[in-house]
Amino acid sequence: MLAQESFASASVEAPVLQDTSRFYSLAAALNEIDEGAIFLNSEGQLIWHNRAFDKLLVENREGHLLVAAVLEFAADCYQELYNHTDRLDEISSLVREVTIGRIEHELYSTLLPKGMLGGDNFLLCIVKRSASRWSSYEELLRQTWGLTERESQVAVECLRGKKNLEIAEHLHISVETVNKHLDKVYQKAGVRGRAELASRLLDSSF
Numbered sequence: 437m438l439a440q441e442s443f444a445s446a447s448v449e450a451p452v453l454q455d456t457s458r459f460y461s462l463a464a465a466l467n468e469i470d471e472g473a474i475f476l477n478s479e480g481q482l483i484w485h486n487r488a489f490d491k492l493l494v495e496n497r498e499g500h501l502l503v504a505a506v507l508e509f510a511a512d513c514y515q516e517l518y519n520h521t522d523r524l525d526e527i528s529s530l531v532r533e534v535t536i537g538r539i540e541h542e543l544y545s546t547l548l549p550k551g552m553l554g555g556d557n558f559l560l561c562i563v564k565r566s567a568s569r570w571s572s573y574e575e576l577l578r579q580t581w582g583l584t585e586r587e588s589q590v591a592v593e594c595l596r597g598k599k600n601l602e603i604a605e606h607l608h609i610s611v612e613t614v615n616k617h618l619d620k621v622y623q624k625a626g627v628r629g630r631a632e633l634a635s636r637l638l639d640s641s642f
Contacts, residue, residue, distance in 0.1 A: 459553045472563035477556060478508045492563060498536045502563070505534045507541060510559050513545045541565050581624045590617040594630055 463484060472489030476482055488490045493499030507594040512529050532543045542564045550557055573595075574588040583591065586607070595605040600618070618630075627633045 440593065462553065466560075469562070471565065474506065474561050474563075476507070476559045476561065478514065478558075480507065480511045480514060482507065483558075489563065502534075502536045502541065505536065505541075506561055506563060509534075509543045510545060513547070513559060517547055528572055539565060581621075583621060583624060587617050587621050587624075590614060591621045591625075591633065594618070594621075594633055 462476075463486070467486045467488075469486070469488060472486065472492040474482055474485040474489055476502060489548065509530075509532050511533075516530065529544065531545075531547045534543060536543050544562045544564065546560045548558045548560055552558075574585075574592050577583050577588040577591055578585065586609075590603055593606060598606065599613050600614045604614045607614075622628065622633065625633060625636055628635055
């Protein structure tokens with residue numbers, strides 16, 4: 437598959453452009469967004485990604501599957517664009533929804549034509565994780581295990597890969613309170629720790 441082969445050989449760094457200032461200006465702006473953002477060249481190789489993309493992979497247990505999905509999407513976008521060069525104005529942006537580990541992501545791609553950032557075509561892909569998905573997941577946990585609102589929030593933050601201190605800071609509670617909520621979650625879910633909890637949360641039969 438083009439996506440897998442390209443990712444294996446790609447170095448994630450800024451491309452060599454005739455005028456790099458435009459690339460770095462856009463890259464600096466993309467670094468400020470919450471969702472993951474990547475650039476791929478016309479060969480389907482990943483050449484740059486922002487910090488949020490790294491964070492997205494860390495928080496998602498199947499991060500390698502998300503990378504493969506993004507690169508496959510990019511390859512499909514290039515194929516679609518090359519097959520319809522007479523309609524570039526109509527299809528220069530494409531959208532796809534993917535589900536990885538029961539978490540829904542929306543993938544957006546936009547073709548940056550030659551001359552915009554330099555002498556090559558680049559594809560900008562933005563990965564957006566649906567916030568509403570987390571909210572519905574918290575509700576599912578409350579109904580299934582009888583968790584309180586706060587317990588379900590702590591459980592979902594565990595699924596997102598956050599440490600206890602990070603959970604405490606995000607929810608504006610103490611680490612001791614996080615530990616107490618986790619103990620209750622473990623008890624109600626019938627698990628012995630964070631690893632078993634994550635396994636239960638991501639179980640496709642759950």
